[in-house]
Amino acid sequence: MFLPSISRLFADTKSLNKPIFSLKLVHLLSTSSSSAGEFLSHLLKNKNVSGMERTLSSVRSKIDARCVDEVLEKCAVDDPQMCLRFFIWAGLQSSYRHSSYMYSRAYKLLGVDRKPQIIRDVIEAYRLQKYVTSAKMFKVVLNLCREGKDAILGLWVLRKMKESNCRPDTTMYNVVIRLLCQKGDMDEAMGLMREMDLIDVHPDMITYVVMIKGLSEVGRLEEACGLTKAMRGHGCIPNTVMYSALLDGICRFGSLERALELLREMEKVSGQCKPNVVTYTTVVQNFVEKCQAIEALSILDQMRDFGCKPNRVLISTLIHGLCKEGHVEEAHKVIDRVAKIGISYDSCYSSLVLSLFRIGKVEEAEMFFRRMLTGGLKPDSFTSSTIIRWLCQQNRILDGYCLIEQSASVSSIDSDIYSILMAGLCEANHLAEAAKLAHLMVEKRIQLKGPCVKNVTECLRHCGKEDLASSIGKPSDKGFFSSSFAH
Numbered sequence: 001m002f003l004p005s006i007s008r009l010f011a012d013t014k015s016l017n018k019p020i021f022s023l024k025l026v027h028l029l030s031t032s033s034s035s036a037g038e039f040l041s042h043l044l045k046n047k048n049v050s051g052m053e054r055t056l057s058s059v060r061s062k063i064d065a066r067c068v069d070e071v072l073e074k075c076a077v078d079d080p081q082m083c084l085r086f087f088i089w090a091g092l093q094s095s096y097r098h099s100s101y102m103y104s105r106a107y108k109l110l111g112v113d114r115k116p117q118i119i120r121d122v123i124e125a126y127r128l129q130k131y132v133t134s135a136k137m138f139k140v141v142l143n144l145c146r147e148g149k150d151a152i153l154g155l156w157v158l159r160k161m162k163e164s165n166c167r168p169d170t171t172m173y174n175v176v177i178r179l180l181c182q183k184g185d186m187d188e189a190m191g192l193m194r195e196m197d198l199i200d201v202h203p204d205m206i207t208y209v210v211m212i213k214g215l216s217e218v219g220r221l222e223e224a225c226g227l228t229k230a231m232r233g234h235g236c237i238p239n240t241v242m243y244s245a246l247l248d249g250i251c252r253f254g255s256l257e258r259a260l261e262l263l264r265e266m267e268k269v270s271g272q273c274k275p276n277v278v279t280y281t282t283v284v285q286n287f288v289e290k291c292q293a294i295e296a297l298s299i300l301d302q303m304r305d306f307g308c309k310p311n312r313v314l315i316s317t318l319i320h321g322l323c324k325e326g327h328v329e330e331a332h333k334v335i336d337r338v339a340k341i342g343i344s345y346d347s348c349y350s351s352l353v354l355s356l357f358r359i360g361k362v363e364e365a366e367m368f369f370r371r372m373l374t375g376g377l378k379p380d381s382f383t384s385s386t387i388i389r390w391l392c393q394q395n396r397i398l399d400g401y402c403l404i405e406q407s408a409s410v411s412s413i414d415s416d417i418y419s420i421l422m423a424g425l426c427e428a429n430h431l432a433e434a435a436k437l438a439h440l441m442v443e444k445r446i447q448l449k450g451p452c453v454k455n456v457t458e459c460l461r462h463c464g465k466e467d468l469a470s471s472i473g474k475p476s477d478k479g480f481f482s483s484s485f486a487h
Contacts, residue, residue, distance in 0.1 A: 035064070035066075036066075036074070038061040040075065053085065053088075063095065068096075068102060069102065072109045081121055084106075088140045091136075107147040107148050116150060116153050119141060122141075123160050127164070138164075143175070149183075151176070151182070154179045155176055155188065158173070169201060173192055173195075173201060174204070177192050177193070184214075186214055186218055189211060190211075208227055209241055209242045217252075221246075221253060237271070240278075243273055248286065251286030260299075263275060263299075264302070266279070277308055283296070287299075293324070300318075309342070310338060310343070315348060318334060322334065323361075349377055357386060357387070381413065389417055389420075392421065400424075418440075426452075431459065432463075435468065439468070442468065456469075
């Protein structure tokens with residue numbers, strides 16, 4: 001461990017009775033790694049020196065993510081301004097680059113969300129000390145603003161760059177534009193785009209996609225469509241991501257007919273504008289949200305003609321919409337149709353059961369669930385858990401147990417349901433079933449949990465299952481399973 005010498009800790013003092021560091025900071029140094037300790041010692045010694053960053057280069061220790069994290073952790077609370085200046089300096093070193101994780105750590109440890117003033121104070125300190133700032137320094141600060149999604153602070157930093165004669169590039173503008181779009185402040189974001197043109201900084205593909213998405217999300221569709229035409233003038237070719245964002249806006253704030261027209265236009269254009277399954281799913285979701293699932297069926301025809309195969313998310317969305325609107329027969333037809341192109345009956349009927357359950361048709365959902373098991377289909381884990389949990393809530397414990405016994409495919413239900421079933425079976429004196437379920441839990445290495453453990457183990461002992469009673473509530477262990485089946 002690195003421990004600075006006494007002479008270094010008490011530099012430039014007339015008496016050892018006047019230390020420049022508190023005992024707490026001495027402790028911080030003594031508990032730091034060698035590399036972090038060197039930087040901490042240097043920072044504390046030169047914290048009041050104008051342009052302390054110039055002196056940091058004299059430290060020979062290697063700077064890496066662990067070192068930066070430790071320095072932040074040690075001094076962020078006592079001296080956040082000094083700590084932030086170190087973080088900015090570290091981000092400029094050629095041998096090191098802050099990761100997304102480190103920006104997240106710095107934002108949290110420095111408490112920028114609670115004290116955004118710290119960033120303003122540091123930039124003001126640079127000005128007062130006449131320290132020459134660079135665009136790269138501001139980029140580190142902007143990335144901190146991005147981490148906190150602070151559009152106001154990000155815009156302030158961008159303005160300060162100009163005052164400091166630092167020219168922001170497209171990437172820096174994009175950070176602030178994205179923050180403004182996330183906030184919904186599209187007027188300010190549009191203003192920054194115009195400003196970029198004035199200073200000969202050209203928007204790139206990211207700028208246009210973010211802006212079109214932002215405008216689409218607030219319903220400013222004409223401006224969004226205008227940008228799709230303007231972007232070609234800057235050498236940016238519209239792509240699927242951009243058109244998908246525009247489609248989403250048209251679906252939400254425009255007409256679904258216009259969305260279908262745009263979808264057909266995309267299908268006719270070659271290159272990067274071709275719709276993919278995400279694009280089609282976006283349109284289907286919007287049709288379903290507007291209770292027009294029947295109309296969305298035509299999109300399956302478009303996908304077939306275009307050679308794009310639907311995925312489970314799209315089919316589940318469409319099935320749910322059809323069930324919600326009372327078109328269960330149409331949902332069956334969709335399942336038969338997509339099964340022919342490789343989407344399994346298992347996943348489709350699981351979606352059907354869940355959809356019926358969610359719209360309140362629980363008896364119908366249970367019926368189709370039982371039909372799945374009888375027909376040899378395998379419901380997915382979530383569907384199985386949902387139905388069996390509901391049966392338990394209705395005090396239909398034996399029915400729930402029978403469904404588990406009926407098919408091994410439903411044994412992947414949530415582990416807590418086994419405990420609920422065990423408790424219910426014992427309480428209803430279904431001891432033979434309880435013993436079978438206990439053996440199944442042993443086989444699946446599922447531990448009995450909750451307040452029922454004592455009652456269940458006593459019940460198993462009463463029916464002569466001492467071996468299961470003594471071990472079903474214990475954590476899984478290979479030796480336990482082997483010995484259990486040996487009996």
